Amino acid sequence: MNHMISEQNPEREYRAAMQDAALCYMQRHQAEHLGNDQQLFVRTVAHLQTTLEVPIFLAENLTGLAYGQLRASAGQRRLDLKSSSESVAVLSDPASGKSFAIPVALIFQHLVDASGARPKNPNN
Structure with a gap:
């Protein structure tokens, strides 16, 4: 029974989906904020809150994780x-x-x- 619970974790799936949404939003809008990543971050948090109704504490956390993915995948210094x-x-x-x-x-x-x-x- 515990094995099924660990396989189907709705909270983990929700967080992963919202982090993916944040990453996709940042990828679509990063060109609008060249040189100002803080604006992109704030705008992404607002998007998660207003469009997807993610609580602010979670939206900030997931946006931070997605931002890390965005920068790591860019192959930047x-x-x-x-x-x-x-x-x-x-x-x-x-x-x-x-x-x-x-x-x-x-x-x-x-x-x-x-x-x-x-x-x-x-x-x-």
Whole structure:
């Protein structure tokens, strides 16, 4: 009996279907938000809420997971979280097949400490 319950999990199927809906929506609309992934994210959450009546907490969670799928499938340069640590960030470039290990202290030195005062709103 437990075997049948594990095979037919309506909650898991619902979450998977809503995550797929979020991914499809982002794929269709990403060209409208080039350079502003936050707008695409917010718009996708709103779509799940209004069109599919997904509760906001779940819509945000599933959109986040779908966004990860969207970026991973794009073959873009990325931060390799599995290989990174607190002191070393590993960047991966799928196009070249290369990975780069960069000490976090170096990132702070060249990007954070050297940048001076930054605007409070990153969209400025």
